[in-house]
Amino acid sequence: xxxxxxxxxxxxxxxxxxxxxxxxxxxxxxxxxxxxxxxxxxxxxxxxxxxxxxxxxxxxxxxxxxxxxxxxxxxxxxxxxxxxxxxxxxxxxxxxxxxxxxxxxxxxxxxxxxxxxxxxxxxxxxxxxxxxxxxxxxxxxxxxxxxxxxxxxxxxxxxxxxxxxxxxxxxxxxxxxxxxxxxxxxxxxxxxxxxxxxxxxxxxxxxxxxxxxxxxxxxxxxxxxxxxxxxxxxxxxxxxxxxxxxxxxxxxxxxx
Amino acid sequence: xxxxxxxxxxxxxxxxxxxxxxxxxxxxxxxxxxxxxxxxxxxxxxxxxxxxxxxxxxxxxxxxxxxxxxxxxxxxxxxxxxxxxxxxxxxxxxxxxxxxxxxxxxxxxxxxxxxxxxxxxxxxxxxxxxxxxxxxxxxxxxxxxxxxxxxxxxxxxxxxxxxxxxxxxxxxxxxxxxxxxxxxxxxxxxxxxxxxxxxxxxxxxxxxxxxxxxxxxxxxxxxxxxxxxxxxxxxxxxxxxxxxxxxxxxxxxxxxxxxxxxxxxxxxxxxxxxxxxxx
Amino acid sequence: xxxxxxxxxxxxxxxxxxxxxxxxxxxxxxxxxxxxxxxxxxxxxxxxxxxxxxxxxxxxxxxxxxxxxxxxxxxxxxxxxxxxxxxxxxxxxxxxxxxxxxxxxxxxxxxxxxxxxxxxxxxxxxxxxxxxxxxxxxxxxxxxxxxxxxxxxxxxxxxxxxxxxxxxxxxxxxxxxxxxxxxxxxxxxxxxxxxxxxxxxxxxxxxxxxxxxxxxxxxxxxxxxxxxxxxxxxxxxxxxxxxxxxxxxxxxxxxxxxxxxxxxxxxxxxxxxxxxxxxxxxxxx
Numbered sequence: 001x002x003x004x005x006x007x008x009x010x011x012x013x014x015x016x017x018x019x020x021x022x023x024x025x026x027x028x029x030x031x032x033x034x035x036x037x038x039x040x041x042x043x044x045x046x047x048x049x050x051x052x053x054x055x056x057x058x059x060x061x062x063x064x065x066x067x068x069x070x071x072x073x074x075x076x077x078x079x080x081x082x083x084x085x086x087x088x089x090x091x092x093x094x095x096x097x098x099x100x101x102x103x104x105x106x107x108x109x110x111x112x113x114x115x116x117x118x119x120x121x122x123x124x125x126x127x128x129x130x131x132x133x134x135x136x137x138x139x140x141x142x143x144x145x146x147x148x149x150x151x152x153x154x155x156x157x158x159x160x161x162x163x164x165x166x167x168x169x170x171x172x173x174x175x176x177x178x179x180x181x182x183x184x185x186x187x188x189x190x191x192x193x194x195x196x197x198x199x200x201x202x203x204x205x206x207x208x209x210x211x212x213x214x215x216x217x218x219x220x221x222x223x224x225x226x227x228x229x230x231x232x233x234x235x236x237x238x239x240x241x242x243x244x245x246x247x248x249x250x251x252x253x254x255x256x
Numbered sequence: 257x258x259x260x261x262x263x264x265x266x267x268x269x270x271x272x273x274x275x276x277x278x279x280x281x282x283x284x285x286x287x288x289x290x291x292x293x294x295x296x297x298x299x300x301x302x303x304x305x306x307x308x309x310x311x312x313x314x315x316x317x318x319x320x321x322x323x324x325x326x327x328x329x330x331x332x333x334x335x336x337x338x339x340x341x342x343x344x345x346x347x348x349x350x351x352x353x354x355x356x357x358x359x360x361x362x363x364x365x366x367x368x369x370x371x372x373x374x375x376x377x378x379x380x381x382x383x384x385x386x387x388x389x390x391x392x393x394x395x396x397x398x399x400x401x402x403x404x405x406x407x408x409x410x411x412x413x414x415x416x417x418x419x420x421x422x423x424x425x426x427x428x429x430x431x432x433x434x435x436x437x438x439x440x441x442x443x444x445x446x447x448x449x450x451x452x453x454x455x456x457x458x459x460x461x462x463x464x465x466x467x468x469x470x471x472x473x474x475x476x477x478x479x480x481x482x483x484x485x486x487x488x489x490x491x492x493x494x495x496x497x498x499x500x501x502x503x504x505x506x507x508x509x510x511x512x513x514x515x516x517x518x519x520x521x522x523x524x525x526x527x528x529x530x531x532x533x534x535x
Numbered sequence: 536x537x538x539x540x541x542x543x544x545x546x547x548x549x550x551x552x553x554x555x556x557x558x559x560x561x562x563x564x565x566x567x568x569x570x571x572x573x574x575x576x577x578x579x580x581x582x583x584x585x586x587x588x589x590x591x592x593x594x595x596x597x598x599x600x601x602x603x604x605x606x607x608x609x610x611x612x613x614x615x616x617x618x619x620x621x622x623x624x625x626x627x628x629x630x631x632x633x634x635x636x637x638x639x640x641x642x643x644x645x646x647x648x649x650x651x652x653x654x655x656x657x658x659x660x661x662x663x664x665x666x667x668x669x670x671x672x673x674x675x676x677x678x679x680x681x682x683x684x685x686x687x688x689x690x691x692x693x694x695x696x697x698x699x700x701x702x703x704x705x706x707x708x709x710x711x712x713x714x715x716x717x718x719x720x721x722x723x724x725x726x727x728x729x730x731x732x733x734x735x736x737x738x739x740x741x742x743x744x745x746x747x748x749x750x751x752x753x754x755x756x757x758x759x760x761x762x763x764x765x766x767x768x769x770x771x772x773x774x775x776x777x778x779x780x781x782x783x784x785x786x787x788x789x790x791x792x793x794x795x796x797x798x799x800x801x802x803x804x805x806x807x808x809x810x811x812x813x814x815x816x817x818x819x820x
Binding site: 057060088093101102161 | 350420427429431442
């Protein structure tokens with residue numbers, strides 16, 4: 001069963017403040033390895049804040065701070081001794097809008113490996129091919145790897161961003177923040193296909209506005225509302241017989 | 257009698273239009289006049305030979321060299337300081353009382369007249385540090401003078417780099433410094449170059465701050481501790497001491513062309529930069 | 536604190552960030568160190584308000600230079616400000632956008648013309664004309680004012696253009712909707728809304744005119760005398776410093792630094808006013 005293996009990420013009483021405002025009000029959750037966790041909820045529920053707490057990207061925002069614990073493989077990522085840079089190499093992130101860096105496709109993909117000190121050309125070439133294949137982009141761009149990443153279409157750019165995350169050799173967890181919100185159905189399905197394969201190697205957390213996407217891709221689903229986690233369980237259960245009325249209202253499209 | 261608003265408007269537009277026309281004409285006249293009088297004297301020989309008889313005859317070669325070396329030295333000093341300052345202000349701190357003080361200091365420095373820089377450079381570098389009138393004293397003084405320009409233009413350029421690029425870089429495990437080097441600075445480069453060109457342009461045209469720090473020796477500089485005479489200073493001495501009107505005009509023509517060229521490149525870069533940002 | 540590349544970069548940048556402020560302080564300290572003891576010795580009143588300047592005889596009154604600087608700066612504003620502001624209004628409100636696109640960069644390019652070139656033209660063209668039509672030596676308050684007025688035009692014009700351009704269109708439309716002509720909306724609404732930016736442009740230009748040295752030396756005549764007419768030759772504060780620096784020693788050199796202090800203080804105050812005018816505007820928005 002799902003909970004048989006120890007949790008990859010253990011979250012205890014996580015609270016995140018943005019100035020005076022409390023954006024997350026005590027979330028506790030065990031996220032198992034090698035599956036897709038879907039996070040759904042209306043906008044303003046704290047989904048993105050939650051995601052950005054997991055790789056400490058919230059640190060970059062002035063007057064934002066977190067309380068509680070997030071354990072990755074049993075180690076607290078908010079501990080002062082935790083190396084944030086190393087953490088972010090293990091916990092990759094895909095943003096809502098595709099953001100290709102203003103450099104070539106090739107350079108976009110090897111951005112992470114180069115930071116980790118990989119210099120060998122053959123090795124980098126290998127990484128590029130493997131990552132682009134895993135993101136279902138290789139066939140479209142293999143002949144123009146030196147072209148600027150900014151010239152790709154939105155859907156291609158988002159897959160480039162996925163490849164860029166996958167290129168990191170230390171990668172264990174992938175965070176996705178509504179990655180398909182601006183994409184066409186074909187690009188969306190390509191990314192969803194990629195995720196189902198990728199979960200064999202990685203732990204995936206998918207924030208989505210699109211409940212159908214969660215239903216399609218996620219093994220387990222959590223429903224967030226106004227900074228609280230209302231309900232968490234197997235995706236099938238959340239979408240068919242949720243315990244909480246609010247969850248039921250949301251998944252059946254009655255609000256949000 | 258009441259004049260109808262329509263007539264007032266016509267009069268106003270006429271007046272404003274002629275003021276604009278006059279402004280443009282005056283400035284164009286300055287250039288056309290100087291080039292008209294000076295260009296006939298600008299020959300290859302004029303550019304490539306040493307002056308003779310205090311500049312009454314011969315060319316301007318050493319002053320040309322001085323005009324290239326001094327601004328380059330100033331930039332070499334001011335660029336790392338200026339870009340470093342703007343990187344610190346934009347990437348490493350939030351708005352605090354200290355950053356406001358730093359910005360205010362920069363703005364004040366920008367307003368100081370060049371003669372004060374000359375006074376300071378003289379008493380500090382030339383006399384105080386016993387460096388004498390030389391390339392280095394002049395370069396250091398000019399570096400301080402153009403520092404605010406470099407800081408301001410590069411800060412603007414750095415702020416124009418989209419924040420999402422920084423976030424992506426961080427999320428891929430880059431440190432702040434790596435992000436600055438790999439994402440921020442390369443994309444702010446056109447703006448930074450604009451600042452550099454503006455600084456060079458100002459250094460080329462500067463006289464007061466240079467004459468008291470770099471001196472006015474009319475010979476080829478060999479080391480950083482040699483006195484140099486830039487074209488501006490040479491022109492000033494030719495004109496003021498009435499040495500040679502003809503040579504003065506020719507020197508002025510070369511001076512104007514160099515400054516305009518440098519500024520043109522600066523504006524070209526800025527334009528491209530703005531156009532790219534808008535895309 | 537961890538000792539690694541990241542921290543080295545951070546602290547190096549932090550140090551560098553103080554370079555501009557440190558330079559400013561260094562300049563102030565050295566100018567004051569050289570000039571202040573002199574001011575104390577001579578006495579502020581005798582320094583600022585005595586009319587005799589004769590360093591060799593130990594007379595150090597800079598009153599004529601102060602008056603000269605004020606006249607010349609004021610004269611430059613009288614010429615530069617109306618022209619610059621009129622140009623800014625015309626280009627923003629009445630000229631086709633194409634014209635703005637050509638003229639603004641052209642004028643900003645011209646801001647780069649070295650000041651000595653303007654001074655030279657003053658000597659070659661303007662001074663003879665003044666001598667012929669108005670009498671006097673030609674090199675005069677008037678000549679200096681006209682040359683400086685032209686030199687500050689780009690400053691006034693380009694800052695005023697930005698100030699007027701930043702007035703929201705809704706203001707203008709509001710006035711036009713009430714039946715005002717374009718010109719009425721300009722002088723009743725737009726100019727008022729852009730006022731602080733326009734004032735800032737004038738003050739910054741004043742600072743530039745007051746601080747300009749080489750051009751002024753060439754055209755102002757450099758006689759140490761309180762002027763009575765615009766055709767009189769004068770010596771400004773800046774000209775005084777530059778003219779005497781070359782061979783001044785001892786007390787005479789200290790006197791020049793004391794002159795520098797006066798200049799420094801006045802310009803700092805002017806800049807302070809201009810900056811707060813611009814910043815105040817920015818905050819209101």
